Amino acid sequence: GSMNNRVKPQWWVAILALTALVIMHAAPGYTAAPVRQLALTQVNIVDIHTGRIARNATILIEGNRIRRIANEAIAIPAGARVVSLPNKFVIPGLWDMHVHSMLDERDPDWMFPLMLVNGVTGIRDMGSFIPLVRMLRLRADIESGQRLGPRMMLAGPIVDGFNTVWAQPSGIPDVSEAIRAVRALKEQGADFVKVFPLLGRDTYFAIVAEAKRLRIPIAGQVPEPVTAAEASDAGQRSIEHLERIILGCSDIEADVVAIKQEVIERLEIQPDRETLAELVPTPEETAQTLATVNPDRCSALLARFARNGTAVVPTLNVTNAYRFSASRLNDPRLATLPATIRDAWTTMHALMSLVQEDAAQLTTIEYLSRRLIVPMAEAGVPMLAGTHAASLSPFIFPGASLHDELAALVTAGLTPLGALQTATIAPARFANQETDFGSVTVGTLADLLVLDANPLDHISNTKRIHAVVTNGRLLDRQELDAMARRVARMPR
Secondary structure (H helix, E strand, O other): OOOOOOOOOHHHHHHHHHHHHHHHHHOOOOOOOOOOEEEEEEEEEEOOOOOOEEEEEEEEEEOOEEEEEEOOOOOOOOOOEEEEOOOOEEEEOEEEEEEEOOOOOOHHHHHHHHHHHOOEEEEEEOOOOOOHHHHHHHHHHHHOOOOOOOEEEEOOOOEOOOOOOOOOOOOOOOHHHHHHHHHHHHHHOOOOEEEOOOOOHHHHHHHHHHHHHHOOOEEEOOOOOOOHHHHHHOOOOEEEOOHHHHHHOEOOHHHHHHHHHHHHHHHHHOOOHHHHHOOOOOHHHHHHHHHOEOHHHHHHHHHHHHHHOOEEEOOHHHHHHHOOOHHHHHOHHHHHOOHHHHHHHHHHHHHHHHOOOOHHHHHHHHHHHHHHHHHHHHHOOOEOOOOOEEOOOOOOOOOHHHHHHHHHHHHOOOOHHHHHHOOOHHHHHHOOOOOOOOOOOOOOEOOEEEEOOOOOOOHHHHHOEEEEEEOOEEEEHHHHHHHHHHHHOOOO
């Protein structure tokens, strides 16, 4: 990617060809090292599409892909590592479809191991502050097996106003800046463009048009001056969080959005903190929105999402990061974090006790959020599990909180299978990569979870992890525990 495009490539192609010739002649008997083979025997495989279970099966993994699945004992190739797992249940590796894993260069050192230890073998990174080229190098190291970490869908830097990589230090990008940002992301190899609330209407639709032209998807929050229906019709691939969908169910949505557009237009001319603060809904605005939620309007919006294939990432547990509760300081998972992160979270949490949000309203928003889950599923809206894990999100534990999210989806009315699908096959469909991941199928990448109990009986069984297979590499309980210990001993 970083090669100067104007340099004619012929000379280095010639050198490569010559080198290859020399090597071939120098080592006539050379053969590649045999591909690592791994056989998991006597396992119960959960079919993520139907919930049927293939009992006492064998999974043969070659390199980083599943080569064969058999329901009976088979001849296992000589030299394969055989791991017998009677009475264990195998599900696809889990995806967390909303994280910020690289706000800082050091974040992957503790977040990636914690994700794998908790069976999260894939993530969609929704925007970070480190250069995309660094993130792509990390991804390459993980894919080549040089480093352990989750598979990644990458946004790169967020396209938004105020303090993002692309705009002026403060302020909202104009149309030409936004188009430049989309082109840069496409050229640098981002998987999608992450949009954010502080975009003007014209800027947003210019981003949409350019992204379509370059065939790069857009995803993220619905910008303040745009309705949820407009974002869906524009082809935005996913909508993060449910607040804007709740507003989309309300009869006052158009008025609220018009007011926000007016504020954004003032910000475009004169960026300042006071004007910025006007975008935060007042308790009165929130109360009015909640009082005017209209079930018919809601049904129409969800039907539109289904028709447009707009995915929704509910992040039901995200309010945990922003609500004070004294008991939270007793969470045993605090001990799993590096010391400085733990200290930062406890400090942030103390500050939250000072910001007494209207608890009743927060409860109503949470209640409405949970009430949306079953109607979305019934309408056929694709749902993706996401947590908003980030070094700056206190009490959202990377990896571990995905299990909380699955449990919350079940509490909201999904079946355990339905919840599991939001973290496995739904992410694969979303990325249009069903042949690569999301189910335990021949030919897919070997990202698997081996569980002590059937997660379809109880969703909490996803936490009973016996082993994790990531990119074809088996991490047994001992290795997982050692990884966790290393993280907990990190200063940061």
